[in-house]
Amino acid sequence: MRGDATGTRRGFLAAAGVALFAGCSEFGPLGDDSSDSVLSHELPDVTDDGESEPVVAEAIPVTIExxxxxxxxxxxxxxxxxxxxxxxxxxxxxxxxxxxxxxxxxxxxxxxxxxxxxxxxxxxxxxxxxxxxxxxxxxxxxxxxxxxxxxxxxxxxxxxxxxxxxxxxxxxxxxxxxxxxxxxxxxxxxxxxxxxxxxxxxxxxxxxxxxxxxxxxxxxxxxxxxxxxxxxxxxxxxxxSLPSDAGTVEERLATAAERLARDLRSRRKDLPPEPTENDRDIAWWLRYRLRDAAASSADPVADATGPAGAVLAATRGLTDFLAYDRVRDRTEGGERFGVRSAAEVRTVRSQAVEAIRTALEGSPRPELVRPVLADAASRVAFADEALARYRGEVRLARLDDPLRRYYAATARARSAPSACRRVLDALEI
Structure with a gap:
């Protein structure tokens, strides 16, 4: 039951938006200032003693004394x-x-x-x-x-x-x-x-x-x-905290969960085949992993113990589908994912952080998508910690893993407000 207790992180950790930076692609372009490697001190260093704090933490609408x-x-x-x-x-x-x-x-x-x-x-x-x-x-x-x-x-x-x-x-x-x-x-x-x-x-x-x-x-x-x-x-x-005349919302949640489950199953049928390219670059990884998450997203809704968990699982599932669509459209449009300098690493990370904050502020019911955004923020923090472990000269290819996490967090965050609206529609709000 007990694993290594000495790890640095104990838990593993938008409507279609416009580009964060004017004149830039949505996920950060490859610039012209290229090099095969960067120095570790040029990379983003936002950790404290090797750990990074997520920019959004999960909360619950209950007064905890x-x-x-x-x-x-x-x-x-x-x-x-x-x-x-x-x-x-x-x-x-x-x-x-x-x-x-x-x-x-x-x-x-x-x-x-x-x-x-x-x-x-x-x-x-x-x-x-x-x-x-x-x-x-x-x-x-x-x-x-x-x-x-x-x-x-x-x-x-x-x-x-x-x-x-x-x-x-x-x-x-x-x-x-x-x-x-x-x-x-x-x-x-x-x-x-x-x-x-x-x-x-x-x-x-x-x-x-x-x-x-x-x-x-x-x-x-x-x-x-x-x-x-x-x-x-x-x-x-x-x-x-409820008014004395508050009733049950079980049927309303169950009905919404079933509507959302049907939507997810329908979207799953329309998914294209898995990417078959052999280059296994960042774009391939994003399409593969986001497609995989979307394809399996209906299962947690069906497996949920109760209707409340099913609604939250559907919110996450819709976010995954929209994030996959976003990345697929970008890659099919010729956008490239990757960096050629430490400055571009900082740009990619900044986009992820800003996307999470913007999604929380811009969602019609921020509390509904906060769990999704908190998870995205944890992935950003995990990537931060990975960057903080590098020393000396670092080949750009070694940065693929943290970059993938930043890109995926950006895609999910920018998709969260649209997912939120769809869930609210299912709840008839």
């Missing part, structure tokens, strides 16, 4: 305080196991700091939930040593969380006054409960009943408990 975040922070602190200090060989002689526990504790501390600097309280809540799971991994592992904590104890705790999740799902009512706001909140509740009820048990990569197995079960139980608690809180906060 400071006390809720404080409570989660206290839980992390309490778990970390169970660890001995210093935590050295005298505590856990096995160096590999000790490092796993220390990495988890360090990850928990880093995520608390992420929460303190988060753009939105929803992002902070998510970071603190992740901090809880990492802290519990370390705490449960030490509990195995100090007080004979067992896998069975934690499995029982996890079963209680499962029971609570099933109860929440059974009693879930799609209350709301505005279908967009309702869809956003209820989709998160659906998703959180899915993650509890559909989660796999910890892997068998470690010996059953061992210290690391207990640590993994601690993480597993804490994650389920946190998801359930956050779901209950978000649902309660949202429903408490």
């Amino acid at each position: 400071r006390s809720k975040l404080d409570e989660a922070t206290r839980r992390v602190t309490a778990l970390l305080e169970t660890l001995p200090m210093p935590f050295g060989p005298e505590s856990v002689p096995n160096g590999h196991i000790r490092r796993r526990l220390l990495d988890a504790a360090s990850d928990a501390t880093a995520r608390v700091e992420d929460a303190r600097t988060a753009q939105t309280r929803f992002s902070a809540l998510r970071s603190l939930r992740e901090a809880r799971t990492s802290a519990r991994y370390a705490s449960a592992g030490w509990g195995f040593v100090e007080r004979d904590l067992t896998q069975g104890d934690l499995a029982a705790e996890h079963r209680r969380a499962l029971d609570e999740a099933r109860e929440l799902r059974a009693n879930h009512e799609y209350l709301g006054a505005d279908p967009v706001r309702a869809a956003l909140v209820h989709a998160h509740v659906e998703r959180n409960l899915d993650r509890v009820l559909d989660a796999r048990t910890p892997s068998g990569r470690v010996e059953d009943g061992s210290l690391l197995a207990v640590a993994e079960w601690g993480e597993h139980a804490e994650q389920a408990t946190a998801f359930v608690a956050d779901s209950r809180y978000l649902y309660g906060q949202f429903t408490a």
Whole structure:
């Protein structure tokens, strides 16, 4: 269940628009100042200690109280305080196991700091939930040593969380006054409960009943408990904010989801064959990957647990289709993708960032496309971090991966407002 906790990013991270720069192509042209390589210090450097902050973070139309975040922070602190200090060989002689526990504790501390600097309280809540799971991994592992904590104890705790999740799902009512706001909140509740009820048990990569197995079960139980608690809180906060005469929007969301699913299936039938060129350049990659995303976009709508998640999945799917159409039209029109200088790398990145910001401001209901734009912003941040790792002279061909991410983010962002309007039409707003 637990991977490397030392990675730099813990999560992987418009109506048809006019070109950002007058006289330039939509995605940034190839200039005349060409070279086979650039110097790393000439590339965009927007990271802090190797990490880049996304320009848009996901939010939710619910008032998240400071006390809720404080409570989660206290839980992390309490778990970390169970660890001995210093935590050295005298505590856990096995160096590999000790490092796993220390990495988890360090990850928990880093995520608390992420929460303190988060753009939105929803992002902070998510970071603190992740901090809880990492802290519990370390705490449960030490509990195995100090007080004979067992896998069975934690499995029982996890079963209680499962029971609570099933109860929440059974009693879930799609209350709301505005279908967009309702869809956003209820989709998160659906998703959180899915993650509890559909989660796999910890892997068998470690010996059953061992210290690391207990640590993994601690993480597993804490994650389920946190998801359930956050779901209950978000649902309660949202429903408490509604007028007394607010009814259910379930049928309205379900009808819109079915309309949008039909639209996506129809668009899928009209997709051209996959590109067969052998050059595998940036343009080929964009067409291939965006076409692939569009072709599979109807599946998450059909597979969604509830109508709210289906509507949000359809919003993402329409964005993917429109982004693919945009890139295909440009490439068929002869536009080339790539750079010949560090200055052009900066231009391509600036276009991506500006496209995301413009799409958020220009969408008829910005909150509806914010999840899509937050994902695009995360991809930009991931590309930023890739550029920050280069040193010295860098061949331009090595920049293809971050450039592809910038271009894809631009295409999706510029397509988001049109997708938003189509979803609003399906919701009859």
